[in-house]
Amino acid sequence: MGEYLDLHVIPPPEDTKVCERMAELLRAAHYSTVGVTLTTGLLNERVRSIRRIFEERGVSTVLRADFNPSSRTELLRILRRFRNAYDVIAVRCTNQKAATVACRDRRVDIVFFDIADRNLRFSHTFARLLHGAVEFNFVSDMVRNSWAFSKIRKAILIAKEHHSDVVLSSGAKDQWMVRSPLQVRALAITLGLGEVASMRGVSSVPLAIVTDNRLRRSSDYVEEGVKIVVHEGR
């Protein structure tokens, strides 16, 4: 069995009990790594303690930040400031121009669209521009929102047509929204993504994002394709 990742888990920073329960369930569901999504203003000590809760229960963590830029300029400013501070950078697309830049920019790992947004959705244009991966937050979007089915299905079929990298996540905000990778994968299959792409969406695609960014943030990294193998004097 492969390694499963859920790159969009949003634990409530103020509620340690909920964080602990989420970590236990994610472990029981066989996740090896989760992307802990926290606000940028949180103190480093609090971030460390939340990550420790997950890691003590056998789930390794990567730090993810979700940005919601209202303009292209704001997105570029955010990327300059935060790219090196987080393992995974995700952009919630609510603005056409910012979404275009987010899809095209190499520094953005993941883009995702607000399912309730009537004006902007994942389209063929964005699929053609996409450099990173598009994310679908199945559980947070679909539980109690039957109308979200058709919207997500349309977006999934576009991603499939363009062979875009797809990341499948739960978007869990509490312990009630945690689902196993088998279920997240099954939802994608049911909505038409295909078995192979669905499996990649919970395992190899998010794993590649995490591995690439870990390498990029390491001191041995020089630029894409170039890294220091042996330091002088060793």
Add this chain to the structure above:
Amino acid sequence: MATRYMLVKIICDRKLTNEQFHELLKNATIRYFGELGTSRIDPRIMKFDTASSTAIISCNRDAASELQSALALVSDYAETPVSMLVLRVSGTVKGTTKQRK
């Protein structure tokens, strides 16, 4: 007809009985796939353990994804929050209880 078996962990603040779980399962599949879809999925409870809140459910092999999806979308039962985790899927009942390597 080929069958798939699933080990399901029920997360709920109160203990559900076999009958309540059966109702929950039936309602979930009918809500998302309708009567016709439910007959195609053919979900059945093979084992239910109230103490550990786990169940083994069988379904038609070709509709295993549909059943897992329906279980993923369950969020409450009688205004109590509930979630269900599919922990393992196997072709045999014994396979669902094997330890993961």
